[in-house]
Amino acid sequence: MTGWGPFRLTALTMAVVVTLVSTPSGLALAGLVETEQVIAERAVRTDRARVVDFLLREDVRAQLVRLGVDADEAVARVAALSDAEVQQISGRLDTLPAGQFLGVVLGVAVLIFLVLLLLDLFGVIDVFPFINPIDTKPKR
Amino acid sequence: MTSAPRAVSITVGLVALVLLAGCAPALRLSPTPAAELPREAELADVPFFAQERYYCGPASLAMVLAWSGLAVGPDDLVPEVYTPGREGTLRTDILAAARRHGRLAVRVRTLPDLLAELAAGHPVLVFQNLALRWIPQWHFAVAIGYDLDAGALVLHSGTRARYVTPLRTFERTWARADQWAVVVLPPDRLPATADEPMVLQAASGLERAGRHAEAATAYGALLRRWPASYPGLVGLGNARYRLGDYAGAEDAFRRAIDLRPDDPAAWNNLAHALARQQRRDDAIAAAQKALGLARGDGEAYRATLTEVSR
Numbered sequence: 001m002t003g004w005g006p007f008r009l010t011a012l013t014m015a016v017v018v019t020l021v022s023t024p025s026g027l028a029l030a031g032l033v034e035t036e037q038v039i040a041e042r043a044v045r046t047d048r049a050r051v052v053d054f055l056l057r058e059d060v061r062a063q064l065v066r067l068g069v070d071a072d073e074a075v076a077r078v079a080a081l082s083d084a085e086v087q088q089i090s091g092r093l094d095t096l097p098a099g100q101f102l103g104v105v106l107g108v109a110v111l112i113f114l115v116l117l118l119l120d121l122f123g124v125i126d127v128f129p130f131i132n133p134i135d136t137k138p139k140r
Numbered sequence: 141m142t143s144a145p146r147a148v149s150i151t152v153g154l155v156a157l158v159l160l161a162g163c164a165p166a167l168r169l170s171p172t173p174a175a176e177l178p179r180e181a182e183l184a185d186v187p188f189f190a191q192e193r194y195y196c197g198p199a200s201l202a203m204v205l206a207w208s209g210l211a212v213g214p215d216d217l218v219p220e221v222y223t224p225g226r227e228g229t230l231r232t233d234i235l236a237a238a239r240r241h242g243r244l245a246v247r248v249r250t251l252p253d254l255l256a257e258l259a260a261g262h263p264v265l266v267f268q269n270l271a272l273r274w275i276p277q278w279h280f281a282v283a284i285g286y287d288l289d290a291g292a293l294v295l296h297s298g299t300r301a302r303y304v305t306p307l308r309t310f311e312r313t314w315a316r317a318d319q320w321a322v323v324v325l326p327p328d329r330l331p332a333t334a335d336e337p338m339v340l341q342a343a344s345g346l347e348r349a350g351r352h353a354e355a356a357t358a359y360g361a362l363l364r365r366w367p368a369s370y371p372g373l374v375g376l377g378n379a380r381y382r383l384g385d386y387a388g389a390e391d392a393f394r395r396a397i398d399l400r401p402d403d404p405a406a407w408n409n410l411a412h413a414l415a416r417q418q419r420r421d422d423a424i425a426a427a428q429k430a431l432g433l434a435r436g437d438g439e440a441y442r443a444t445l446t447e448v449s450r
Contacts, residue, residue: 030443032412033405035344035375039337067225077220080236080349082341089232097317098228100194101270101279101298116271123309127270127277129297133306 036082053083056090063093177252178259182285182294183207186263188301189214196298197221197229200280201237203296204265204324208243229280231267231320238324239349244358246334246342248321251311253333255286260332262323266295269316278317327354328361336366343375347382355379370399374406381413389413404433408444415448423448 057078064074078086089096119125123133186207191199191214198217205212220237221229238245248254248264257264264283271277281297286307293310297303314321323331327346330339339362346355359376363369377392390413396406407430414423427445434441 030440030447032378032381032409033374033440035340035347035371035378038371038374038405039340039344064223067223069223069225070219073219076240077233077236080239080345081232082345082348085232085235089230093223093226093230096230097267097269097276097278098223098226098230099197099200099267099278099280100226100228101196101277112275119272123306124312125271126268126305126309126313129300129303129305133309 040084053086056083056086059090060086060093063091067093177255177288179289180285180287181255181259182287183258183261183263186282186284186296188296190299190301194227195222195229196280197234200265200282200296201234201324203282204263205238205241205243207263208324208326210241210243212241228278234265234280234322235345236349238322239345239351242327242346242349242351242354244325244327244329244331244339244342244354245322245345246325246331246338248323248331248333249319251307251314251319254283254321255288256333257323257331258283258286262325262331265322265324266314267317267320268310268313270313273316276316283321327357330361330365336362336369336372339365340369340371340375343372347375347379352379352382356383368399370396370403370406373399374409377406377409377413381409381416386413386416390417402433404430404435404441407433408441411444411448420448 060081061074061078064077065071069077081089116125116127117131120128120131121134186203189199189202189206195214195218198214198221201217201221202212202214205217217237220240221233223230223233235245248257254264254266266281266283268279268281269276270279279298281295281303283293283295284302285294286292287294288307291307292304293307295303295305295310297305323334325331327343334342339358343355343358343362346352346358356376356379359372359379362372363376366372373392373396377389377396380386380392381389390410393406393410393413396403397410400406407426411423411427411430414426424445427441427448431438431441431445
């Protein structure tokens, strides 16, 4: 059960809903109004919003684990994000930009290389640190 | 057979022209930024860590964290910000890791703001797409200086310390990465350019990461700059509450109530701070006040009343 199949998602949803419904509401919700909610002027979250936020967090955590992040580490990473940030990245971890630049990958078609070279010369891009653009050469 | 190479070079030229036209955004620096900005600035106190393998994220974050006074290196940060399945670092992981180390991570959104932060002595962690939209090369680096007269930006980037790049080029590579950048600061130091909502978000991020002492410090700094910040006072109260300083929390919540007597959130939290000090009657009165002010969200406040009445 390392995957995040539809069955597990459904099971988890049911578990959360059953827990919320079966707990006396006076116990489930009492607590501080979190600063994040005051900032968002969202007042107090409804039960439904709580469930959705919880599931999105769980989704991002599982995605991180699937991408090779250590299980405890994935929990800590997600815990440090706001609800809004979690909403933005949920379901998109496979496609969101990830900083990794090493250098231009060898074996790319010569045409692309030439295009990059030209663009670097014109100062549009900056993949070749050794090329100073011809029009905006820094003076230092 | 002389036409084939010529055709290739014409094609290359045309492709380059099309790309140039499509990619080059207008320079947002003109007219020149605020007059009070110094013509040049460079931070000499930002340590450089060379990037290894795909670790530009860990290296860049380590540079700004070390500058902010923490003893961390890139290797310490790899588990926190590197995602093996992506062979890289996601932007949210940079934010999360900075918070987990008790640092304020605040977004910087424009080039004039970025330069102003450098002039204020704050290095800026930047995200760039060094190549093109259709063959992206995503990269983290740390801006440490600029020279307006030379039109240059100075970066600790990849394996190069003090890499000098034209401002115009940086502006393009940065625009292709949604102009994403952050300053990573000790919690008692606010960015030069950020507005109140952005600092509030950064401070509440410290709460999220469980760094309540740093969060309290950050809210304190925020309140010195924006004394009438209701969310700032509630945040200060919440951070103190989580640190077990219930009298201090009560004080912050009461100051918040002075600002907005009709907002139930501070009353609700005040009730909890009073209950923790064994002041049951006062707590019940505050909880009733919150419930009376509630607008369709009374359930949570009723729960508070039930809890403090026990």
